[in-house]
Amino acid sequence: MNKGFLIILTLFFGILSAQKNAYYQQYxxxxxxxxxxxxxxxxNGNxxxxxxxxxxxxxxxxxxxLYWNAFKPGSMMDQRIAGQGKNGDSRLQNNGISRLASxxxxxxxxxxxxxxKQNGKNLKFEIQETVMKVYLDSPIKANSSTIFMMEWDAxxxxxIRRAGRNNREGIDMTVTQWYPKIAEYDYDGWATFDYIGREFHAPFSDFEVNIKIDKEYVIGAGGTLENPLEVKGYDKKATIKADKNNKTTWKWTAKNMLDFAWAADRDYTVDSFVVLDGPKVYFVYQKSEKTKxxxxxxxxxxxFFQIMNATFGRYVYPSYSFIQGGDGGMEYGMCTMILGEAKSLDGxxxxxxxxxxxxxxxxxxxxNESVRPWMDEGFTSYYDDSVMYQLFPPKTPQANPFTGSLDRYRNFVKKGIExxxxxxxxxxxxxxxxxxxxxxxxxxxLVQLGYIMGEQNLALVMKEFYNEWHLKHPTDRDFMHIAQKVSGMDLKWFLNYWINTTKTIDYGIKEVKYNESSTTIILENKGTIPMPIDFxxxxxxxxxxxxxxxLNMTxxxxxxxxxxxxxxxxxxxxTQKxxxxxxxxxxxxISALGIDFSQRLADVNLEDNLVEVK
Known part of the structure; x- marks a missing residue:
């Protein structure tokens, strides 16, 4: 074969392979x-x-x-709750008995x-619990679009869990994960996880949603209300337009979001305020002494919004709504459903x-929360503790915002059920x-990464991760690529130990020898996760x-x-103990010496980490 042709052929297939494996996301x-x-x-829905x-x-x-198909006796969610008994989600069971069963x-x-229908032609479909499989009339070719039309009732x-009627605070309707929602397709294939009660995943989407409902209702939603002068609650100058059935139509839009969620109640009050250099915030709730x-x-x-914008990356949407509803707290695009009858301001x-x-x-x-819930909930908890530490400084001084989570982790490890x-x-x-x-x-x-690489580096990692991957679907591999690039460290070992295993960190001071002009310290690794040590x-x-x-591995x-x-x-x-x-x-x-004065290391036994010199 001609050598020049071979080189061209190699380059061609190399480019083809790179294009095939390049990042993409559906829309x-x-x-x-x-x-x-x-x-x-x-x-009824169209x-x-x-x-x-x-x-x-x-x-x-x-x-x-089709998430709502889970809320019935005998569903997979019901079976899972019954099988877990008292070890399951407490919101879904009473004394180990599934609430769905009744x-x-x-x-x-x-x-x-x-x-x-696809492009006007009826399609065959089959419903598998909370997943609907649709057989296409014509395949959707790469880099092309198709149109589906659908009619359904619900x-x-x-x-019981997140969505539903008449929640315990008296909200009429919490309408979340409520429409036939197309699944995400990516390099790993279709994200067709059955709904058992936890997490979600979806492609970024634009929404135009028209909701017709009795005119007495007020709707809170994650989106932009396009006709506030025609409906109740959002504008004092509104002239409510009702049809012959005494219903008004609420017109909502939202762009580049994973979902659209809403709630409706006749007693909602709508408050709003604008965050300087941030979103317009809506409070949609039943105003009373219980929600003072x-x-x-x-x-x-x-x-909160100002800290998040400055520290972790800008909030990209025009508004955000806190809506009273649901069963605790659950996030959606541009809104969250939360219980509103709080016992304290900081709560x-x-x-x-x-x-x-x-x-x-x-x-x-x-x-993808179904696959990596620890990235969504864990990173959010990190933000949560960071921000709350600034909003409500602790009365008792603590070394860092995460000492409470570290203590909870240590106590849980002792139970042996991690x-x-x-x-x-x-x-x-x-x-x-x-x-x-x-x-x-x-x-x-994240706390351990801050300990390993230094907090300044971690802050750079978080910002660069946001800048490179916001409004996309990153994985832990994408995060680690940036963490290693910023820090210059090899960190793959840490991801493997911390996320893929239940091994633990346990270092201690084994012996201290005082010399005439120096002190010799012998440390011991008694755990199963190696770490660098701040002493x-x-x-x-x-x-x-x-x-x-x-640690040599970094x-x-x-x-x-x-x-x-x-x-x-x-x-x-x-390898050395x-x-x-x-x-x-x-x-x-010396007055004292010890491991990790900053109290960030997730060492499961702190008793041998400090020596007071007397």
């Missing part, structure tokens, strides 16, 4: 017309969906999620598909901060183990001297942190 555009029968908690296949693959089937027939959730279920803290929360919510603000923080993770960064964070969200066997793997270990993943001494004249004992060492500069010792090989080093201070010069 959808929904236009919905919804007619609500508020008295019977049902609605939907036109323009779906764009930006992948290199030809698609001959598509999948839709849903009355007329309050079961349902999404009844009448028909679906029953708003008894309020909502008004007091406004300056805290304002500061309400804490809930708002956490759910609002999801906008940066569940929406803007848009991880499960790896790498498990799929709905496939954890124990509800508490899911919470700790997802919320706590996900948060501490410090407090001198008798109240100075802190920091030493960094690098190959690049931390030299400074917000907690001070470090004197670097020889590295500690991960003991480590000995000598510092140029004798006993008379």
């Amino acid at each position: 959808a555009k929904y236009k919905m017309d919804i007619d609500v029968d508020a008295k019977n908690f049902t609605y 939907q036109t969906l323009t779906y764009t296949n930006n992948s290199p693959d030809e698609l001959d089937v598509v999948y839709f999620h 849903i009355p027939k007329d309050e079961e959730g349902a999404q009844n598909i009448h028909w679906i 029953v708003i279920p008894m309020q 803290y909502w008004d007091e929360s406004k300056p805290y919510v304002t500061k 309400l603000v804490g809930l708002m901060v956490h759910e609002g923080g999801h906008s940066w993770n569940q929406q803007i960064m848009a991880y 499960e790896p964070a790498v498990w799929l969200g709905d496939h954890h066997d124990n509800g508490s183990a899911y919470s700790f793997a997802t919320y706590v270990k996900g948060e501490l993943f 410090s001494i407090l001198t008798t004249d109240k100075k802190v001297v920091n030493y960094q004992i690098p 190959h690049t060492w931390k030299t400074k942190d917000i907690y001070g500069d470090f004197k670097t010792e020889a590295y500690w090989p991960w 003991d480590y000995t080093f000598t510092i140029p201070y004798n006993k008379s010069q």
Whole structure:
């Protein structure tokens, strides 16, 4: 074969392969017309969906999620709750018995598909619990679009988990994950996870949603209300336009979001305020003595958005709504559903901060929550603790905002029921183990990285990660690529240990030998996760001297942190159990010495980490 031709052929297939594996994301555009029968908690829906296949693959089937089909006796969600008993989600069971098992027939959730068409032609479909598989009339070729039309009706279920009628605070309708929602398709294929009660995933989409409902109702939603002068609650100058059935039509739009969610109640009040250099914020709630803290929360919510914009990346949407509804707190595009009858101001603000923080993770960064819930919930918990530490400084001084989460982690590990964070969200066997793997270990993943690489580097990582991946669908691999690039460290070992296993960190001071002009310290690794070690001494004249004992696997060492500069010792090989080093201070010069004065290291046993010199 001609050598020149061989070179051209190699380059051609190399370019072809790079294009095939290049990042892409699908796109959808929904236009919905919804007619609500508020008295019977049902609605009829018509939907036109323009779906764009930006992948290199030809698609001959598509999948839709029908989440409300889970809310009935005998569903997979019901079976899972019954199988877990008291180890399951406490919101879904009473004393180990599934709440779904006793849903009355007329309050079961349902999404009844009448028909679906592609470019005007009827399609065959089959419903598999909460997933609908649709066989296409003509395949969707790579980089092309198709139009689906659909008609369906739905029953708003008894309020058990997130969505539903008549929640415990008296909200008539919380309407979330409520429409036939096309599944995400990416390099890993279709994200067709059954709905068992936890997380979601979807392509970025544009929405045009027209909701017709009795004129007495006020709707709160994650989107832009296009006709505030024709409906109740949003403008004092409004002239409510009702049809012959005494219904008004609410016209909502939203762009580049994962979903569209709304709630409706006859007693809602709508408050709004604008965050300087941020979004317009709406409070949609039942104003009463029980919700008195909502008004007091406004300056805290304002500061929350300002801190998040400055620290982690800008909120990209024009508004955000806090809507009273649901069963606790659950985030959606441009809004969250939360219980509103708070017992304290900081309790309400804490809930708002956490759910609002999801906008940066569940929406803007848009991880696949079903596969990596620890990235969404864990990173959000990290933001939550960081912001709340600033909004409500602790009365008792603490070394950092994360000491509470570290203590909870240590106490949970002692129970012996921990499960790896790498498990799929709905496939954890124990509800508490899911919470700790997802919320706590996900948060501490970032705390430990800050400890390993230094907080300044971690801040750069978080900003660069946002800048490169917002409004896309990044994975943990994408995050680690940036973390390693910014820090110069090899960090793959840490991701594997922390996320894929339940191994633990446990270092201790084994022996201290005081010499005439120096002190020799022997440290011991008694755990199963190796880590670099920050070791410090407090001198008798109240100075802190920091030493960094690098871990050989990082190959690049931390030299400074917000907690001070470090004197670097020889590295500690991960295979070596003991480590000995000598510092140029004798006993008379030292008040205390120990591992991790900053209290960030997730060491499961702190009793042997500090020595007071007497």
